[in-house]
Amino acid sequence: MAEYGIGSGDTEAITDGTGATQAAGTSASKSNRPRKPRDSLNKALIIDAALVIAERDGLEGLTFQALGNELGAHATSIYRHFRDKDEFLLEMLDTLRDRSYGDAIEPTGNWREDVRLLAGHIRAHYLRYAQFAQQMSVRSTHRPIEFTNLELTLAALDRAGLTPDEAVIYTRLLGNYIRSMSSFEAAVTCLEPELRAKDRMQMQFGAQALALDEFPHLVSAATSLLPLDDPRIFDIGLEAILDAIEALGASRRSN
């Protein structure tokens, strides 16, 4: 029978025979904690605690137990403020978003520059909260800032000379490119460093060991292959898309 409500496994009397359990002196650890005053908890407080935990212990350490510990409250008290863990995570993402780009981007008068600024903003946000990137990319919560960003993009593409139909398509492309590439980069960042190093080694050594006549290009490029999260890649792809937009807009104008 597992015991519940105990601090996250640090000082439990495991069945190893030692029998000695140092009293959990770390933080508010269950029973001998005074009852929290009414209304002393709220969403903002809980989300702040969650961020501390996520940055210290990673996303997998972010459990309701740990949250209760961090707050000096019972794990289940969170259910008074969020319906379940999924809703909790979504609201957390929203809060993070507000903190990252609270103020909208000011149009510069140069449409390419506007898109670049927006892309940089979003990418920085994903890399900053890399642990949550995968969730962020897909689960869009429709906040005002999203509409502002969409308007900025559509306006930029209009100024580039695209038709409304084309603008809608390239807006989708830009949005997906920015989100998916940033999310990917963030996910790579989150991999354990040793694993990433090992992966690269295997790739380079594996490529070097190939038959030169079967893999001529790869063998000679083996040592110069780039890591998955090379930071230059994002902008190079973005410029390619911007070039395509510019060319398309120019062709529209010359007709």
Next chain:
Amino acid sequence: MAEYGIGSGDTEAITDGTGATQAAGTSASKSNRPRKPRDSLNKALIIDAALVIAERDGLEGLTFQALGNELGAHATSIYRHFRDKDEFLLEMLDTLRDRSYGDAIEPTGNWREDVRLLAGHIRAHYLRYAQFAQQMSVRSTHRPIEFTNLELTLAALDRAGLTPDEAVIYTRLLGNYIRSMSSFEAAVTCLEPELRAKDRMQMQFGAQALALDEFPHLVSAATSLLPLDDPRIFDIGLEAILDAIEALGASRRSN
């Protein structure tokens, strides 16, 4: 006290007072199952069962319990064949990969077409096993086919006229673009349909309701906004990158 080793909750005597439990007639359900003969289990068999479960119940239904149920074996017998669940999932991804692109792509003589074919192959694989897409995109297991694909790409870019340094950069860009955009598209596909419909509605209605003078482009584009997983987007972005490569290669040649 939870009872273990029981079929996944379908016929358990819950404490609801009814007391009536229909005998678990579904499949091999624990106690009254004859012991599996020695060596009757193996990796391939387990992975096949896992695929059945994942396609039927989704990724979150793929537990060791369910796996044992499907195999008519005890849940923990899987530990004899895989170190832990992570190793099991990785090997599963490898197997899927082998099934999807067992045979390499034959170069067509047209470098753009080669890259297109490769991209289409990989994207189709991600969409087919959409549940696993997020894991697949980042955790590369270095199988021979990866080297073959790299050689194909590097050769294509060489023929496009890029220098070796440039080829390495654009190889990385293409690889990341294909993986991250496909993974994104697959992730959207996996969202519950109602949720996706609701998201789109909120977006369209939200955009329509905005102030026309503050969001002129967005208001008029509101009803024509594209869904996140519009299938045309992938190729449009890919062509933009290919155009950039072609232009860069041409400029190298003219020097």
Next chain:
DNA sequence: ACCTGAACACCGTTCAAGT
């Protein structure tokens, strides 16, 4: 790198009870 059963640590969630 055999298969099973019992047990354990942990995690999300519910519900009756305390303030």
Next chain:
DNA sequence: ACCTGAACACCGTTCAAGT
């Protein structure tokens, strides 16, 4: 949309025991 404690269903994992 108050806070706590006990309980529950489930999930990955370990370990001693059976063949």
